[in-house]
Amino acid sequence: MSRRPRGRRNPPARRRPPGVESTLRIIGGDWRGRRLPVTVADGLRPTPERVRETLFNWLAPRILGARCLDLFAGTGALGIEALSRGAAHVQFVDSDRQAIASIRDTLSTLDATDRATLTLGDALRVSIAAPAPELVFIDPPFARHLHGEALDAIFAMLAPHARVYLEYPAAEAAAIQSLLAGRARVLREKRAGQVGYCLAQPARDGEDNGRP
Template identity: 35%
Template sequence: MKKKLGSIRIVSGKLKGRKIYFQDSEGLRPTADRVKETLFNWLMFKIHDKNILDLFAGSGNLSFESLSRGAAQIELIEKEQRTFKTILENISQLNATEINAINQDSFDYLTSTQKKFDIVFIDPPFNKELVQKSIDMIADRDILNPDAYIYLETESSLTQLEIPSNWKLVKEKKISNVMIKLFQVNN
């Protein structure tokens, strides 16, 4: 693998200590270790053998951490070509056959997918007004399994979101300039 601008360590599970690499690109903001640790503590007993959708995957950080912790299948969606190419290199290096990486716009993917998921990660580039559109599209599509979890990672200044009435807030935390929230679907 050629030299990259950055790397992220997988913090737990079967791939603990391994690194994934990423190239810098506009809006790419890999989830910080402290945020990632909090998220996966929340999901600790919920991720094993689950089907996961990682929208706006960026570096693929959340997908690779999920894989390491026992997720069954992961759909990783990233539209930026250079970033996607690096994700494919990381998948190959880690022999991550459970990750299906798709080079597509997340909204286009949501429009066309027929799959169902147990956990959805929504972590788009900040300050681009992508979070509410993601929430709305997921709520309008039949892609969530019963009792599914939805993780939002947003800029802390984003305070006005319309959340579907059947999404129950389970956990939330502000870490630096990032707000993270975990919802569970009540069917």
């Protein structure tokens, strides 16, 4: 009696590693259109492209030659976009070793390591590279609600007339406004789906023409 050939079994599905390979597309500037491999750490939520596009339209008058601080950098999307558009220097800060390694690889690919400082550590206790940053990106993990602590950590170290970008769950826009009251003046604010974001000016700056 002949045996029927057994069907091939599918190999067991591989477990995803803690970091998942993805692609970062640079929207504008010298590296416009470049697609770069990045490692997205577990639970990471990169800034959506249309949000980045709007943000850097706001920052167009200020980005050239600016010194930037990218807190909770993740994939480095905001800081790398800033470099592409002419920022002089970006300090990337993240507590995830894999995220910092991925940003380092991306900067090496772009031949831009000399315009960046990579800091592995707690964004709430960061030592900011001198001179003081003029643009700060704050996009912490939404579930941890760290916006207030991040603002407290960096406000005293900002350059005069600095601008601070915050990204948060759209449903928490009112809470963010309350958080900024007395700390900063909101210059621009928008929503994209479930993501809210704004550009603010620290209140200590005194008079200003109100330009983003």
